[in-house]
Amino acid sequence: MNRHILSLYFIMGSNNTNESPVHVLQQAIEGGITCFQFREKGHGALVGKEKQQLARELQQVCQANGVPFFVNDDLKLALELEADGIHVGQDDIPVREIKKLAPASMLVGVSAKTLEEAKSAVEDGADYIGTGPMFITSTKEDADVPVGPERIRFLREEGMTLPIVGIGGIDEKNAHHVLEAGADGIAVISAISMSRHPKQATSDLKKILMENGRNE
Numbered sequence: 001m002n003r004h005i006l007s008l009y010f011i012m013g014s015n016n017t018n019e020s021p022v023h024v025l026q027q028a029i030e031g032g033i034t035c036f037q038f039r040e041k042g043h044g045a046l047v048g049k050e051k052q053q054l055a056r057e058l059q060q061v062c063q064a065n066g067v068p069f070f071v072n073d074d075l076k077l078a079l080e081l082e083a084d085g086i087h088v089g090q091d092d093i094p095v096r097e098i099k100k101l102a103p104a105s106m107l108v109g110v111s112a113k114t115l116e117e118a119k120s121a122v123e124d125g126a127d128y129i130g131t132g133p134m135f136i137t138s139t140k141e142d143a144d145v146p147v148g149p150e151r152i153r154f155l156r157e158e159g160m161t162l163p164i165v166g167i168g169g170i171d172e173k174n175a176h177h178v179l180e181a182g183a184d185g186i187a188v189i190s191a192i193s194m195s196r197h198p199k200q201a202t203s204d205l206k207k208i209l210m211e212n213g214r215n216e
């Protein structure tokens, strides 16, 4: 996997925006996101056919623009849609199980905040890790206490070479700390999805990536 696809990683579900998710995703793509994760969970989240339908619509927008489409948590949905990737956490379906059931081409990301979890991710064949929360976030209902960009610096110092995406409370003001600590990319929800101008918000983040040498 080319780690540059992770540099501006946008995540969204229907309850992360007051606008049409399709419109927000289109704007984010115009602004320059490099990949997208469909994360339909939390208060008021769609389920069943409605969830699947929205996933399909968002996937089509991604496909039309050459943006990799990831599914959060839901392996069944990822397989049905032949998604480009799936992201799971420590309490979700294990990476090893996914590797048995999914096509080899499906990228697998896993949340890892300790060195042990990161090493397991490598052993299990994960393509990247998501580390966070970097900062305080109100988007994830069950978010842990922030670990800060220092955690990414620590993982790098300990020799972790797997691509790392920082997540949680990242915005245009603090994104540079995450990149300076050694992240390949930043994963954001509200900084784009709740912005009044999602395209501009994305361009602003893109500029910070460029300033920090993540310009491919």
Ligand SMILES: Cc1ncc(COP(=O)(O)OP(=O)(O)O)c(N)n1
Pocket (backbone or CB within 6 Å): 009, 011, 037, 039, 041, 072, 073, 087, 088, 089, 090, 091, 092, 109, 110, 111, 129, 130, 131, 140, 165, 167, 187
């Ligand atoms: C890129 C990325 N990193 C981390 C997460 C968080 O996953 P998880 O810990 O399973 O929490 P939920 O998102 O499922 O609530 C993520 N989704 N994406």
Ligand SMILES: Cc1ncsc1CCOP(=O)(O)O
Pocket (backbone or CB within 6 Å): 132, 133, 136, 137, 138, 139, 140, 143, 167, 168, 169, 170, 187, 188, 189, 190, 191
């Ligand atoms: C899914 C997730 N995992 C850790 S923090 C978080 C929420 C990120 O949302 P935001 O970018 O709005 O803080």
Ligand SMILES: [Mg+2]
Pocket (backbone or CB within 6 Å): 072, 073, 087, 088, 089, 092
């Ligand atoms: Mg999860």
